[in-house]
Amino acid sequence: AIQMTQSPSSLSASVGDRVTITCRASQGMRNDLGWYQQKPGKAPKLLIYAASTLQSGVPSRFSGSGSGTDFTLSINNLQPEDFATYYCLQDDGYPLTFGGGTKVEIK
Amino acid sequence: EVHLVESGGGLVQPGGSLRLSCTASGFAFSEYHMDWVRQAPGKGLEWVGRSRRKTYSYTTEYAASVKGRFTISRDDSENSVYLQMNSLKTEDTAVYYCARVFSPGANDAFDIWGQGTMVTVSS
Numbered sequence: 001a002i003q004m005t006q007s008p009s010s011l012s013a014s015v016g017d018r019v020t021i022t023c024r025a026s027q028g029m030r031n032d033l034g035w036y037q038q039k040p041g042k043a044p045k046l047l048i049y050a051a052s053t054l055q056s057g058v059p060s061r062f063s064g065s066g067s068g069t070d071f072t073l074s075i076n077n078l079q080p081e082d083f084a085t086y087y088c089l090q091d092d093g094y095p096l097t098f099g100g101g102t103k104v105e106i107k
Numbered sequence: 108e109v110h111l112v113e114s115g116g117g118l119v120q121p122g123g124s125l126r127l128s129c130t131a132s133g134f135a136f137s138e139y140h141m142d143w144v145r146q147a148p149g150k151g152l153e154w155v156g157r158s159r160r161k162t163y164s165y166t167t168e169y170a171a172s173v174k175g176r177f178t179i180s181r182d183d184s185e186n187s188v189y190l191q192m193n194s195l196k197t198e199d200t201a202v203y204y205c206a207r208v209f210s211p212g213a214n215d216a217f218d219i220w221g222q223g224t225m226v227t228v229s230s
Contacts, residue, residue, distance in 0.1 A: 001171070034216040036152075043204055043223055044144075044152065049216035087152050091215040095170045096142075096154040 002026050002090050006099030012107040013078050021073045021102045023088035028068045032092035035064055035073045038101075039084045047086075048073065078104075109133035109219050111205050116224030119195055123228070127190040129205030129221055137161060137183040140208035142217065143190050145201035145226075153201075157208070158188050173199075195228045202226075 003026035013019050023033065031051035036044040046055045048064035051071055061076040075082055083106055088099040115127040129141065140163070143155040156169040158179045167179050178191040188205055202223040209218035 030213075032214055034214075036217070038152075043220035044217070045220075046209070046216055046218050049209070049211065049218075050214040053211070055216075055218065089152075089154075089217075094157075094168045096157075096215075098152040098154065101151045 001095050002029070002092060002097055004088055004090055004097050004099040006088055006102055008102060009100060010103040010105060012105050014107045015078055015080060017078045019075045019078055019104060021086055021088075021104075023066075023071045023073075023090075023099045025069045025071070025090060025092075029090060029092040031067050032090055033064075033066070033071045034089045034091065035062075036087045036089060037082075037084045038087065044087065075104075080106075109207075111207065111219055111221035113203065113205055113221040113224040116203065116226045118227045118229065120230050121195060121197055121228055123195050124191070124193045125195065125226060127192070127203055127205075127224060127226070129188045129190075131186045131188075131207070134207070134219075136186040140210070140215070141179075141181060141188040142206045142208055143179060143188075144204045144206055144217070144220075145199075146204070146223075147198070147201045150201075155190070155203070192226070195226075197228050200226060200228045 005024045033051045035048040038044040052064045085103045110132045142157045158181045176194045181188040204223045205221045206217035207219035
């Protein structure tokens with residue numbers, strides 16, 4: 001199974017900041033990675049698929065990049081509604097595996 | 108509007124069984140693979156398994172942690188996917204989500220999620 005190591009596990013940031021979250025895969029993949037945002041008590045929401053394609057309706061301050069083993073989610077100009085937990089998910093092979101999550105908190 | 112609604116969660120004793128349902132509306136259910144994902148209290152997301160659509164012969168995939176105990180099935184006439192959970196363990200305690208698999212090209216992603224249903228395994 002492909003292991004996804006996500007870092008950091010948490011971070012503190014201010015409104016207007018740029019934040020970067022990383023997922024590293026235990027083996028090389030193509031672009032088979034998505035990013036999800038989850039707020040407390042809610043279902044996750046798809047932000048990015050195929051490593052860098054923004055899901056319809058998601059603000060352009062979110063962006064994704066990477067291929068192979070290293071993938072990044074960036075959030076520019078952090079907004080109050082962006083404080084949440086973020087997960088990566090690899091869909092390169094079964095079993096699908098999530099990263100451990102990154103909690104973005106208000107500084 | 109596109110919706111997924113899970114039901115069937117509850118309290119069950121270790122070793123017991125439970126069947127979850129997920130009913131879809133607002134889209135052509137039969138054209139999509141459907142997955143189950145769970146989240147233990149205070150923990151991260153864990154993929155549980157997949158039900159592929161008819162053109163893929165309704166085949167299924169499972170996480171190692173549930174294989175042999177859980178069974179995913181679907182009824183396209185009812186726009187529903189099911190998760191039959193047997194031999195439940197305390198570590199199966201989680202919120203269970205169903206999710207629609209969006210397949211743009213060679214990639215898969217979960218673009219629609221249900222609200223989740225809580226399963227508690229405890230004596």
